[in-house]
Amino acid sequence: MAAKGKADHKVEELISRVLNNLHERGARELAAWKKPGDDLHLLVKADYVRKLRRHLNYRQLKDLVEAFGRIFPSLNRRPLGIMSVEACSKVAKKLQFHFKAAPYTGQEGLALRGFYVTRSQGMLKQPLMYVNTAHHRLAVMSTFCHELGHHVSSELFGFSEEPIHFFFDADYIAHLEEPSELAADVMVSLSGYPAEAARKIFATEWNWGLVARAQNMTDEAFEDVRNHLKKAYGFDLMERLPADRRLHYLLGMIHYAKLRWALLAEYDI
Numbered sequence: 001m002a003a004k005g006k007a008d009h010k011v012e013e014l015i016s017r018v019l020n021n022l023h024e025r026g027a028r029e030l031a032a033w034k035k036p037g038d039d040l041h042l043l044v045k046a047d048y049v050r051k052l053r054r055h056l057n058y059r060q061l062k063d064l065v066e067a068f069g070r071i072f073p074s075l076n077r078r079p080l081g082i083m084s085v086e087a088c089s090k091v092a093k094k095l096q097f098h099f100k101a102a103p104y105t106g107q108e109g110l111a112l113r114g115f116y117v118t119r120s121q122g123m124l125k126q127p128l129m130y131v132n133t134a135h136h137r138l139a140v141m142s143t144f145c146h147e148l149g150h151h152v153s154s155e156l157f158g159f160s161e162e163p164i165h166f167f168f169d170a171d172y173i174a175h176l177e178e179p180s181e182l183a184a185d186v187m188v189s190l191s192g193y194p195a196e197a198a199r200k201i202f203a204t205e206w207n208w209g210l211v212a213r214a215q216n217m218t219d220e221a222f223e224d225v226r227n228h229l230k231k232a233y234g235f236d237l238m239e240r241l242p243a244d245r246r247l248h249y250l251l252g253m254i255h256y257a258k259l260r261w262a263l264l265a266e267y268d269i
Contacts, residue, residue: 007124011098014123015130018115018164019104026111029168033111036170036247043172043254044217048262055179058267060157061186065269067152068187071095076269079232080191082141085133097127097151101144103134110134110245113167114143116150127151135169138235139249142256143167145191149184159183170248172255182259189260190269197228202261217258225257 023030032039052061069075071091083091085101092099104112113135117128129147133140146167153159159180167184175181193201201224229235237246237253263269 026166029171030108030111033170036251039173048258049266051176052262052266055182063156076190076195078194082137088144099129101131101133104132105134111168113169114147116147116165118154118163138233142188145188146184149187153183170251172251185259189256193260198260198264202264
């Protein structure tokens with residue numbers, strides 16, 4: 001009990017330290033979070049297949065999917081669903097990392113979705129995952145999958161150049177240029193859009209030409225994405241959300257849907 005209490009104290013101390021230094025460490029991301037519209041057109045126009053090719057190869061993706069599938073056997077067969085905090089804690093215990101879920105609503109608190117601290121931080125014997133539960137429950141679940149993606153990819157590929165990986169809401173453009181962030185986001189996309197649903201939503205080969213591309217989503221596909229999220233998770237972008245939250249979550253919807261489309265178009269996953 002004494003050892004556990006000491007470990008818990010170290011976890012809380014590290015979380016407090018990270019949150020207290022959040023503004024200094026994430027100044028660029030926090031500034032961008034205040035103007036989400038600036039990145040919207042970039043996400044809409046971005047070719048996600050090219051981003052995948054540049055940063056993650058087929059073998060890496062297959063290894064990621066297999067590793068995640070060992071954690072969640074239903075991966076890519078049905079939506080993962082929204083797990084309780086208790087269920088997330090059980091996963092953390094099984095995989096041997098510290099897990100902390102708590103609301104963070106301080107100054108610009110909602111800009112932070114969560115963070116992952118690798119073993120290289122040196123303070124803890126096990127990695128640490130923090131998830132901000134002040135967000136919508138679907139966003140919380142997506143954050144858990146994202147941070148779990150960091151844990152899996154760091155174990156597989158050593159994607160741990162930075163000891164702390166922050167997940168800032170609406171910072172998806174930056175994710176497209178960082179292999180570790182892209183790998184984590186792949187896990188979110190697969191968890192949310194199983195193969196059968198993805199093939200229905202992305203049935204039209206938009207702008208593929210001679211090479212697969214995942215660029216401009218049609219209005220029909222976007223409506224299918226909305227319907228899928230409502231049916232699978234009870235989430236509707238236009239209901240019960242403040243206007244500023246809608247735009248941030250819209251960016252996430254577009255990002256994860258286009259990433260799922262790219263996985264299907266390029267690698268048939």
